[in-house]
Amino acid sequence: MASEIRTRIYDVVARIPRGRVATYGQIAELAGVGGHARQVGYALHALGGDSPLPWHRVVNAAGQVSRRDDPADEVFQRALLKAEGLRFSAAGRLDLGAVRWKPRSGRPHSSGA
């Protein structure tokens, strides 16, 4: 497999828990390819939607769904996120401070949420 980074990206995206979202840059970093945020989106685009990966949990740094070929897909993605209990702002953005996936099993040793 030449594009090994893409394989890693898929692996990270598959780890996004339900009710949470991750940014492209974050995924790239978790995948061990920090800096290739664009390749993350590119890899997901290559999936086409025929993949079992929760690609809909991947948004850009603005907490907004990125633009794609079909604007209908954007609505579709937001619909999937809303179905997971996520909240969208009036501008159609997510509150990353609340729904951002924190790949840390560690607890703040002082009351969690």
Added chain:
DNA sequence: TGCTTGACATAAT
């Protein structure tokens, strides 16, 4: 082999 494109991110205006 080399140029262009891209489901992004960040800083500046």
Added chain:
DNA sequence: CATTATGCCAAGC
């Protein structure tokens, strides 16, 4: 807060 400009690096042709 929204928009514009620049940087980054791999995939596609």
